[in-house]
Amino acid sequence: MKKFTRTLLAATLVAAFGSSVALAAASGTYTGEAQGRNGAVKVAVTLTDGKITAVKVVSHKESTGIADPALERIPAAVTAEQSAAVDAVGGATLTSEAIKQAVLAALVSAGVDTKPYLKKVDDKSAASLPVKDVTSDILVIGAGNSGITAAVKAAESGAKVILIEKRPAAGGVSALNHGGLAATGTRYQREEMKETNDSPELLYKDMLRVGKNANDPVLAKMVSEHTGEVGDWLIDDLKVAYGAAWVQFPDHSAHRQISAKGNSVGWQKTMLDIFAKHGGVLMTDMRATEFITDKDGNVTGVKATGLKGQNYRFDAKSFVLASGGYGAVKSMLPERMQDVLFYGIPTETGDGFKMGTAIGADTINLEYxxxxxxxxxxxxxxxxxxxxxxxxxxxxxxxxxxxxxxxxxxxxxxxxxxxxxxxxxxxxxxxxxxxxxxxxxxxxxxxxxxxxxxxxxxxxxxxxxxxxxxxxxxxxxxxxxxxxxxxxxxxxxxxxxxxxxxxxxxxxxxxxxxxxxxxxxxxxxxxxxxxxQTTLGGLRANADMQILRKDGKPVGNLYGAGCVVGGANGADSMTTLMNTWAIVSGYVAGESAVKNSK
The missing domain is CATH 3.90.700.10 (Succinate dehydrogenase/fumarate reductase flavoprotein, catalytic domain)
Structure with missing residues (x-):
């Protein structure tokens, strides 16, 4: 078993838990720290006569975007509940636990017994309440880069679009990447990068070469033929800021790699602002659990669970599944991956993949x-x-x-x-x-x-x-x-x-x-x-990003985008192509969903 050395004040906390020191009516501000995902998380806890009146994260090294909900919610929850036993924030578990442990360390430094601050929070469930019904033209499930792209593209058309995300904030695992995009066929590539030897055909060949010819040729061709259109839409129409990538990795045969200014976190903020301006609605803390289908197997609705277990039903004309992969579930991965380090987020649990296969969707490349x-x-x-x-x-x-x-x-x-x-x-x-x-x-x-x-x-x-x-x-x-x-x-x-x-x-x-x-x-x-962090296999789709059944026919009203759909990159992907796939597939899925809704 691996042994890790950490300076988490663990021994001090254990000693405190076992002590018989009475709760003191302490007052003042005390600091404590614990190990987070990327390093130490330090908090300041203010006590007034033994009551926690404020918790503030004073320093940390956590990932922007991914950790933000925990940094905002956990201090407020600890203060409101007078307990460090509050629930962790989904997708930011390590940051959540670090804040809670740092709070306990601060209480130890105040000289008070921590036991009263470890009481279980009585969080009343809303699961028994009536189901809430929500209607839209298009429902997009998952607010990573593919889902955000699909939502923006659909909202531009004037459709009523709802984007749901199971985490407390949009971003998904995409927030960890550098915002890369293959600029093949864009005005930016021709005029700014001065690259004139690239083509969709060359990008397609590169994708199959790096993907070891395990690619779904239909999806690889779709991506290579749409990068120019999608890049121009982002840069010239939406005015999303891009620049040439800091290095052109050698797996590409042409000068085509660009990156969003501010990485994917900055890209997401810009795109979500555009989405909101077009009337789009983002609903976080909303976990899709099941598709509702008619007698012919067409998707007509989605069951979901919100905060405190509140049940929802979403009805729409078109549905875009952009819920990500299943990298956080080791049991779903090939045996060879068991000792490879995971650097994604714990919410990559394959929810959408499971929803799709439950209604008969076909799969591809699950071994990659x-x-x-x-x-x-x-x-x-x-x-x-x-x-x-x-x-x-x-x-x-x-x-x-x-x-x-x-x-x-x-x-x-x-x-x-x-x-x-x-x-x-x-x-x-x-x-x-x-x-x-x-x-x-x-x-x-x-x-x-x-x-x-x-x-x-x-x-x-x-x-x-x-x-x-x-x-x-x-x-x-x-x-x-x-x-x-x-x-x-x-x-x-x-x-x-x-x-x-x-x-x-x-x-x-x-x-x-x-x-x-x-x-x-x-x-x-x-x-x-x-x-x-990401899986290359997933549900099978056609060039319009319709999810396919095992007989090759599309599931009515259902489209896919991003890592929930497999095959485009084959057994491996070129640098920037995972994010390129997310964005291009989201664009096509959003466009197709709009056509279907009319």
């Missing part, structure tokens, strides 16, 4: 899961995405090595190739080795990309241990190698060999062309593990 390199295990079994920083570092002097201290791949290869190299190593791990200059660039890139809030996050990670080994080590090369579980002599020799190759102007071992000498220390070594 999108896997990436460059994971750092910051929680047991959970990873942070450091691909941006790692890629930036290996454009300079940094190298990847295995536990023998040997290089094992051309560091500038595609993410898919780096993933395969990671999984091929002993214990499925590589290490990123950097000199001081590369380390500074690595940290700056992570901060600039909002992967971490500031450089102190990396300092906090240096205290983390996986199986007794640090996830990051700073110091002398051989000393850090030994601490990380790398052969010290092998690593020292590899660095010498690399620098010799740089001076000779040729990497004979792996053919890397960006040759920069590893310079002065202190040296920095960061673990690099395989990670995943």
């Amino acid at each position: 899961v999108k896997t990436y390199p460059n994971g750092v295990e910051v929680q047991p079994g959970r990873s942070m995405d450091t691909t941006g920083s790692s890629t930036f570092a290996v454009r300079g002097s940094a190298i990847f090595v295995n536990t023998d201290g040997k290089r094992c791949v051309n560091e500038n290869k595609s993410l898919g190739e780096l993933t395969e190299a990671t999984l091929a190593q002993k214990n499925h791990i590589m290490y990123l080795v950097m000199d001081q200059k590369a380390w500074e660039a690595y940290v700056k890139k992570a901060v600039d990309d909002h992967t971490v809030p500031d450089a102190s996050t990396f300092e906090a990670w240096k205290s983390l241990r996986n199986n007794g080994r640090p996830v990051i080590c700073t110091g002398e090369l051989d000393v850090c190698a030994k601490e990380m579980g790398i052969d010290p002599e092998g690593l020292v020799q590899t660095v010498k060999d690399w620098n010799a190759a740089v001076k000779a102007g040729e990497d004979k071992a792996f053919g890397r062309t960006t040759l920069v000498e590893i310079g002065e220390g202190p040296y920095h070594i960061v673990e690099q593990k395989a990670r995943y």
Whole structure:
């Protein structure tokens, strides 16, 4: 079993729970902290005669968008209920628990008994209340990038659109990505990027090559033929801010990768504002549970559950299922994924997939899961995405090595190739080795990309241990190698060999062309593990994004978008293509849903 070392004041809290200290009528403001998803979460708790009158999160390193509902709701709930035993916020469980544990730590520092603040909250259920009926022209289920796109596209037409999301806020797992998009065929690509050699045909070929020809050709072709139209709609019609991606990954055969300004979180805010201006309605804390069908199997409604178990029925003319994948459910994944780190959100539970299969929808490519390199295990079994920083570092002097201290791949290869190299190593791990200059660039890139809030996050990670080994080590090369579980002599020799190759102007071992000498220390070594969040398989759909039955016929009134639909990317996806798929499929699904509703 993996053993992790954490500074959560656990021993202090246990001692406090078991004490017989009477509740003191304490007054004042006290601080406490606990480990969140990305680092320490610090709170300030104000007591007045022993009553909690305010809870404030004073510092944290949690992910913008994903953690926001917990940061807002948990302090208010603790204050209202006078208890740290309030329910966690769905999709932000780690942040929720960290806030609650930090509150208890603050109470310990106040010298009061924590037991009275652990009483179970009496949350009266609304499940027995009458069902609430809601009617619209189009219902979109899931408010990630695919669902948001479908909702905006449909609302533009003048249709009455309701967008429901089971989490407390829109965003979904899409909020974790950098907002990438393949710009093939767009005005922006031609005029701003000066790329004239790209085409839908070339993008299609790239998709099948990287997808190992396991793609659904109908969906791959649909995506490649619509990127230009969708990109122009976003950039020129909706005025969503985009710029060329900071690096053009080599799995693309043309200069086509762009990114939304402010990453996906900024993109979502802009799109949701547009949705609202067109009269769209967003309903959060609303979990779809079941499709309602007529005698012919056409979808006519959706059952859902709101806050406190309140039951809802949504009736509409068209339904867009954009509920995401099932990455958080290990039992639904192939056996080979059991030891790969998850870096998504816990609400990726395949709800929509299960709803679809329950009414006879066909499936495709369930054996494929999108896997990436460059994971750092910051929680047991959970990873942070450091691909941006790692890629930036290996454009300079940094190298990847295995536990023998040997290089094992051309560091500038595609993410898919780096993933395969990671999984091929002993214990499925590589290490990123950097000199001081590369380390500074690595940290700056992570901060600039909002992967971490500031450089102190990396300092906090240096205290983390996986199986007794640090996830990051700073110091002398051989000393850090030994601490990380790398052969010290092998690593020292590899660095010498690399620098010799740089001076000779040729990497004979792996053919890397960006040759920069590893310079002065202190040296920095960061673990690099395989990670995943999204699934590549799902329900089967046609080019109009109609969900298909096992006999190939469409389910009436039902459309799909994003990761709930499988096949477009095959066995693997190019960089930016997962988000491109989400947006393009959402656009087409929204457009098709409008036509069906008339």
